[in-house]
Amino acid sequence: MKQSTAIKIATGVAAAAIGGLFLYSRATRPPVINPRVPQPARPVDLARYAGKWFELARHENRFQKGLDAVTAEYTLEKDGKVRIVNSGLRAGDKERDVAEGLAIVADEATRAKLKVSFFGPLYTGDYWVLDHGDDYDWSIVGEPSGRYLWVLSRDPHPAPELAQALRERVEALGYDRWALRITRQD
Template sequence: MKQSTALKIAAGVAAAAIGGAFLYSRSTRPPVINPKVPEPAKSVDLDRYLGKWFELARHENRFEKGLDAVTAEYSLDEDGTIIVANSGAQGGPKGERSFVEGHAIVADEETNAKLKVSFFGPFYTGDYWVLDHGDAYDWSIVGEPGGRYLWVLTREAKPAPAVTEAILKRVETLGYDRWALRLTRHI
């Protein structure tokens, strides 16, 4: 694993979670694709949310540029925090994989839909909002309150085209421009 790629992923997730304010100047942050980010649509059962997710699409950003075959794995740590393990392949789905690990805590215990994530210790935490998810926890739409970052996650690397279309339509109903998203390639 190349350290620079791992740092790009770590910096990216941290920047996304905090709206990029600490790591990037205003000129390098992605544009706002939703000026009115909605509150999460429903509560999250963390036990069902844990596990492996595949990135279906994302609002392209500087720190994930060129990454494909992106995955996120969530597991419960002994201390009660959630371990967040992200990986991706540089230059295409078969490219060299990089990996970064962080931790998340629940920020809204009433719904469990808002988390605080950190890849750089307690000084750089950011918002991770599960804006919506499938009833079977087969897909998830993740954003942050600034409206600059968005990820669409699924349990399958390549969901059926009809499933993908339905999820992307849900992205639109949440106020996002689905055409601003980059589809992530998987093997």
């Protein structure tokens, strides 16, 4: 086989593999639950946002499928990046699934929009703090496609009044709260 033919075949195989991965990633994304994602409601003080959060609910996705006891910990780095450690438990597992990533601020004016990467610099995702409590006791996080949503709290078991207020705020932001999966924090 000539070298140019081998190169053409290898290039074709690589293009097909990349195309297949792209189509797989598109096909396994969750459905849009909010076609009109709002801009973040207010600026974010990342120093106050840092720390440990407990996930109360999320729109189920393939990378968290079946996880409960989910937490997210944010640490400000000296270079301005935000270190992220997400973890959770699957039923029957004794060890937590852990995903570590880095985020950079994508909107300096509000600091409410971040670009997050858990897989190195080649793939980044949007992370928008759509709203948060005045005391940074809760947060609602989404992204511009309307496919993902997380409801976070500093308390794994917030007061019923706060839980109800968060469900109402999710709806006010244009999301169907009934599409959310409640995260068990036992």
